[in-house]
Amino acid sequence: MIRIDRLRKCYDALVAVDDISFDVHDGEIFGLLGPNGAGKTTTISMICGVLQPDGGRVLIDERNIWVEPKKVKRDLGVVPQEIAVYEDLTARDNLSFWGSLYGLSGTELTHRIDETLSRVGLAERAGDKVKTFSGGMKRRLNLCMGLLHRPKFLLLDEPTVGIDPQARLNILEVIREVAAAGTTVLYTTHYMDEAEQLCDRIAIIDHGRILALGTLAELTRRAGEAEVLRLTGPFADESLRERLACIPGARILGFGDGSAVLAIELDGPGLLEILPRVLEADLGIEDVSIQRPNLQSVFIALTGRDLRD
């Protein structure tokens, strides 16, 4: 189990991670979902022993990574956000080097390299220099480096950024397989759909703080709404905002430039009654979109902002 206990990191006045605590249970896929700059990478850097926390501790199977770093790191596989491979070496050279850092050698290393490359569909390109690879292939090789030594804990920091859908599906599939084989996975992302599809439990992080934590069902229930209404109109006008706030059964989550976001409360009259009231209120509405409850709506409910903002 990975235990994060009151972890904190500051860069001068900026608090990047603010006393966060959570546990990642053995064998589960735990998602850390948040926008760019939320503190995901800082958190994962502290968990894998690269960045020293200003406060709190990280326990991996009850061992403190800052007390016995080399022993603990042997159980970790880390896939960083950057593509951390040597482009002037072949895929096999990269993995051979990486495996040797974990004490692998000889036929065992060769076997592991072949196995891992096959798993991500790169076996035929094993002898090619990485600089000839596409972005998706490099990402898959990046993943291989985290899997090669069969770690007990796999930490992935936005491993699908900037790749095509097919490569993304391949990576997600491999992660599911690895987790099914018993590996504990900590997965950071800002893609809601990835978190929804992949993760057993999800922590929503923003401005260095955990805003909510639970399964997808728990989180959507916790948001306390059925649907989210996104209205486009002249909501810079304060009087229109006041009139919108008077509509019963809808809670205003926030206003943007020319937009308003409303949550339909679970114990209220429901969407079919509220929507006509909104449209009849003469608010100058130009467009309406209805969102089923998902992580996006949960995030909006928690922060008043879109995850993409």
Place this chain on the structure above:
Amino acid sequence: MAALAILRRDLKRYLRNPLRTALLFSLPLVMAAIFAVVFGGGVDEISIKVLLWDEDESLLSMLAGGAANSGEAGQQLDVVPVGDEGLAMMDRGEASALVHIPSGFTDDFLAGRKTTIDVVKNPAERFLPLIVEEGAGIGGSVLSAASRVFRPELEQIHGLMSAEGFPSDLAVAGLSSGVNSRLNGLQEIIFPPIITLETVTVATEDIGEVEDVGILAIFLPGLAVMGTLFLAQSATRDILRDREAGLLRHLLTAPVSPGDYLLGKCLSVIMVTAAGFALMTVVGAAMGVSWGPPVATAALILATALAASGTLLLIMSLVGSERQGDTLTTIVIIVWSMLGGAFMPLDQMPGFLRPLSTSTLVFWSTDAFNTLILHGGGLADILPNLGVLFAAGAVFLGTGAFVLGRRIRRGAI
């Protein structure tokens, strides 16, 4: 061991990228090769090719040509008799200079008339034509002085040579007597010379006698040390690229400490710099430089490589970006090379600079090479230098590892 894995990876990268590797070694090797070609073999072997276009073809002009080809001048000068094709040869740059003795030169000289020797210089060469010009000028001055001092006798010779048939015994005897009495009259003025030049080589207790090893052996070690530093600069630049590409942070998620990483990088930089230095010694040896006892030379190359690697790794650990690293290391290398004796012999430096020299690793290396090459020293004589170089390399490497680890843990990298 992680450091050895990093060393193996770096060596593999050099092998996988032969062009990049060749470029890495090209700078110091090209520097050494150019220096070796320019100064190779020592000054003694420089030969100046001079074309002699003698239109006068008289006894005097032939004597002048013969003098240039005999004695010490003969070792330095390669005098080639030519006709008017000599000018075309000069146009093609086939000689350093052409000396033209015009027709009637001897006749004019004996008659006391003004005459000229022409020197045509090769503009593509800087120093060698000047030597010929100076030599011809000195010859002209001697002949002019002789013309003034022996004017009556020279006119007598001119008369005898202009006359039909062989001169009479009486005329020859008179001429001989006249020259003899003129020389007797000059004897008190010319002999003995008032000023004589004596050259003495001073041997001090500290330095010992300096062997005559040629200019290449004096300058090549310093140049090789500087080349090694530039090689280390190129090789250590990888650290900054690893940092900026996120490779270093990823590496430290494995069971690898910053110390392991820097040690691995240091080993690979030492391999590269030592190989580069060894290549430069081979170039020097091929051009006649005797580097001294092989074991002492090998130990010195290794110590210099360690010191260069440690220094550059420390700087690369301190700086914030590749640009900063390039600028700072270039300044350090140039200043150290100037102060440390790479550009001028250490004993030629102004006194006030010598204490500064000893603060540079270039000094400790070039000084040791001087001990081996110029003073015939051995391993025991350079042990203090080896100690300083090894200790500095180790201290710099340790400090670099500490600084790098600290900066990474704090999130500054």
